[in-house]
Amino acid sequence: MRAFDPVKTVSGTAVALPGDDIDTDRIIPARFLKAVTFDELGGQLFFDERFDESGRTKGHPLDEPARANASVLVAGVNFGCGSSREHAPRALARAGFRAVVAGSFAEIFFGNATGVGLPCLSLEHDDLRELTAAVLADPALEVNVDVEALRVSAGGRSYAARMPESARSVLVAGTYDPLSELLQGLDQTLLVAARLGHGARE
Amino acid sequence: MSRPKSLLDKVWETHAVRDLANGQTQLFIDTHLVHEVTSPQAFAMLKDLGLNVLMPERTFATVDHIVPTHTRAEPFEDPMAQEMITALRRNVAEHAVPFFDVGSGNQGIVHMVGPELGITQPGTTIVCGDSHTSTHGAFGAIAFGIGTREVRDVLATQTLALSKPKLRRIEVNGRLGPGVYAKDVVLHIIRTLGVKGGVGYAYEYAGDVFDSMSMEERMTVCNMSVEGGARFGYVNPDATTVAYLEGRRYAPTAAEWDAAVQSWLSFGSDTGCEYDDVVIIRAEDVPPTVTWGLNPGQSVAIDEPIPSPQDVSEGERPAVEEALAHMGLEGGRPMTGTRIDVAFLGSCTNARLSDFVEVARFLEGRRVHPGVKAIAVPGSERVKAECEQRGIDRVLQTAGFEWRAAGCSMCLAMNPDKLVGDQLCASSSNRNFKGRQGSPTGRTVLMSPVMVAAAAVTGVVSDAREVFGVRREVMA
Numbered sequence: 001m002r003a004f005d006p007v008k009t010v011s012g013t014a015v016a017l018p019g020d021d022i023d024t025d026r027i028i029p030a031r032f033l034k035a036v037t038f039d040e041l042g043g044q045l046f047f048d049e050r051f052d053e054s055g056r057t058k059g060h061p062l063d064e065p066a067r068a069n070a071s072v073l074v075a076g077v078n079f080g081c082g083s084s085r086e087h088a089p090r091a092l093a094r095a096g097f098r099a100v101v102a103g104s105f106a107e108i109f110f111g112n113a114t115g116v117g118l119p120c121l122s123l124e125h126d127d128l129r130e131l132t133a134a135v136l137a138d139p140a141l142e143v144n145v146d147v148e149a150l151r152v153s154a155g156g157r158s159y160a161a162r163m164p165e166s167a168r169s170v171l172v173a174g175t176y177d178p179l180s181e182l183l184q185g186l187d188q189t190l191l192v193a194a195r196l197g198h199g200a201r202e
Numbered sequence: 203m204s205r206p207k208s209l210l211d212k213v214w215e216t217h218a219v220r221d222l223a224n225g226q227t228q229l230f231i232d233t234h235l236v237h238e239v240t241s242p243q244a245f246a247m248l249k250d251l252g253l254n255v256l257m258p259e260r261t262f263a264t265v266d267h268i269v270p271t272h273t274r275a276e277p278f279e280d281p282m283a284q285e286m287i288t289a290l291r292r293n294v295a296e297h298a299v300p301f302f303d304v305g306s307g308n309q310g311i312v313h314m315v316g317p318e319l320g321i322t323q324p325g326t327t328i329v330c331g332d333s334h335t336s337t338h339g340a341f342g343a344i345a346f347g348i349g350t351r352e353v354r355d356v357l358a359t360q361t362l363a364l365s366k367p368k369l370r371r372i373e374v375n376g377r378l379g380p381g382v383y384a385k386d387v388v389l390h391i392i393r394t395l396g397v398k399g400g401v402g403y404a405y406e407y408a409g410d411v412f413d414s415m416s417m418e419e420r421m422t423v424c425n426m427s428v429e430g431g432a433r434f435g436y437v438n439p440d441a442t443t444v445a446y447l448e449g450r451r452y453a454p455t456a457a458e459w460d461a462a463v464q465s466w467l468s469f470g471s472d473t474g475c476e477y478d479d480v481v482i483i484r485a486e487d488v489p490p491t492v493t494w495g496l497n498p499g500q501s502v503a504i505d506e507p508i509p510s511p512q513d514v515s516e517g518e519r520p521a522v523e524e525a526l527a528h529m530g531l532e533g534g535r536p537m538t539g540t541r542i543d544v545a546f547l548g549s550c551t552n553a554r555l556s557d558f559v560e561v562a563r564f565l566e567g568r569r570v571h572p573g574v575k576a577i578a579v580p581g582s583e584r585v586k587a588e589c590e591q592r593g594i595d596r597v598l599q600t601a602g603f604e605w606r607a608a609g610c611s612m613c614l615a616m617n618p619d620k621l622v623g624d625q626l627c628a629s630s631s632n633r634n635f636k637g638r639q640g641s642p643t644g645r646t647v648l649m650s651p652v653m654v655a656a657a658a659v660t661g662v663v664s665d666a667r668e669v670f671g672v673r674r675e676v677m678a
Binding site for chain 2 (some may be wrong): 152
């Protein structure tokens with residue numbers, strides 16, 4: 001099995017996208033799911049928010065030259081709701097984002113993001129509002145995301161963040177891909193399968 | 203007697219393989235449903251790792267998202283769609299996974315195929331790389347959507363790493379009024395609890411209304427659990443569940459039947475079991491409901507004014523303003539009278555036999571309004587055949603609906619069925635997200651199939667009870 005690098009801290013400039021309930025159709029529109037690989041996703045991130053129907057830029061924050069190398073996305077509440085498409089966190093990662101800080105996350109998105117090593121941290125309402133304002137005001141603002149200590153810092157301010165321990169522990173250990181551990185449970189899996197009556201049709 | 207348990211407790215306990223290092227549970231998955239959009243990368247990962255599908259006989263595949271519904275001729279006009287169906291056919295053949303291909307008589311939206319074939323059974327765990335897997339909860343299954351990496355995990359190990367959610371019981375008691383459908387019930391629940399109200403919870407739907415619902419109605423509600431933030435929702439299995447499953451292809455045979463039924467019913471929540479939350483809704487309070495905004499929680503009763511930015515809190519205002527601007531609507535007025543361009547009957551929420559039977563009852567002798575493009579897309583080849591046997595296709599076509607082949611169609615427009623420009627669609631589907639129906643400026647108004655029919659014949663969003671002369675009960 002491949003080993004993964006621990007995800008302990010992420011530092012860099014940020015893009016803030018205020019607004020709640022950003023769904024995965026916005027993050028990556030369904031037409032870009034017509035593919036048998038994940039290779040093209042980075043450039044398609046938030047495509048319809050960024051470009052008009054003739055492909056001209058709408059001046060979206062993601063396309064501000066000063067934020068071209070941003071590695072932290074700051075979003076609102078219930079980020080990533082809707083479709084289960086893993087293309088959404090993968091598109092964020094391929095576009096260079098290494099962490100998402102938001103008010104809260106939809107569950108399937110959160111699991112998919114954790115599974116590809118993209119940490120998702122939640123902030124309290126007032127802290128998120130302050131961080132969002134700071135990021136909007138200064139494209140060069142360095143945001144530090146400490147996954148291990150669950151703190152987000154920027155511009156001399158530091159905020160306590162939340163993340164379920166089941167996700168935090170695997171990110172900082174680099175064991176966020178559970179496949180090898182699941183494979184180790186094969187004998188017990190087969191016992192449960194037999195107890196549930198599976199295998200009779202084999 | 204032991205502590206009373208919920209269905210969630212019982213399914214979790216019987217399917218727990220072991221505890222994982224991070225505190226999650228390794229959970230056994232009875233049934234893995236696969237479709238063409240979220241599986242090719244998972245099969246490729248499997249190959250890269252030198253792994254096989256552990257239980258191909260617990261895995262079932264069909265093709266639904268990308269299939270055209272106006273023609274089945276291959277190669278498809280869209281070469282990428284052809285590549286995706288080809289990849290799925292190759293993967294299922296290589297791994298001996300049962301596959302319900304186009305033309306098999308069993309193809310359809312994956313969440314219709316499972317129940318129709320009796321694959322979906324009470325007390326089981328069911329996953330699929332699709333958020334609307336929650337549909338299968340109608341049978342008392344724990345069924346939820348997963349990402350592509352998790353599809354790989356289930357293919358390779360028939361298990362998943364998962365945390366057990368909290369449980370909220372949602373009771374709807376009393377009797378629904380005339381012209382009020384299962385779709386209205388779930389839209390009303392989402393409006394009441396919010397699109398994120400269910401995050402961290404599983405929903406148990408109960409009460410008089412669910413007890414008297416058909417399986418198809420229960421599926422409509424469970425389907426949209428995820429739109430309320432709950433990864434899954436279920437209805438406890440009962441005689442209705444058992445009757446639905448009898449005789450279906452993958453249902454237990456006669457010799458095993460009685461034991462299977464006893465086992466299924468034993469999974470139902472015990473009286474007195476613990477819930478983390480209980481919500482009680484009066485059926486009489488559920489109106490015909492339509493969305494006005496950009497998520498399924500932004501809805502109103504058909505005769506109720508939609509919100510104005512000045513009526514809502516400062517926190518909600520930007521979302522309301524964005525939604526009204528995108529939808530081209532003015533706050534403070536009801537949705538009735540809003541002109542529609544397209545009427546869409548379809549999707550895993552509402553494309554079952556009973557949906558088309560009910561719509562046909564009202565469309566007999568009526569015509570789709572000039573200028574409205576109306577399409578009816580059965581969710582499965584089986585529903586299509588059943589409708590055609592009963593002449594329902596003729597009624598719909600005579601009324602001016604196009605009668606299509608089975609697929610996801612305009613619910614998410616990964617096929618040629620798309621809105622164009624800022625067309626407004628009266629839709630029986632589940633998501634009114636910006637751009638969802640294929641045009642970035644397209645507009646979606648979610649509603650029950652009968653309300654879609656009413657909008658189709660009048661050309662505007664309408665109260666179906668008035669259009670079709672359904673008598674309103676006098677409220678007590």
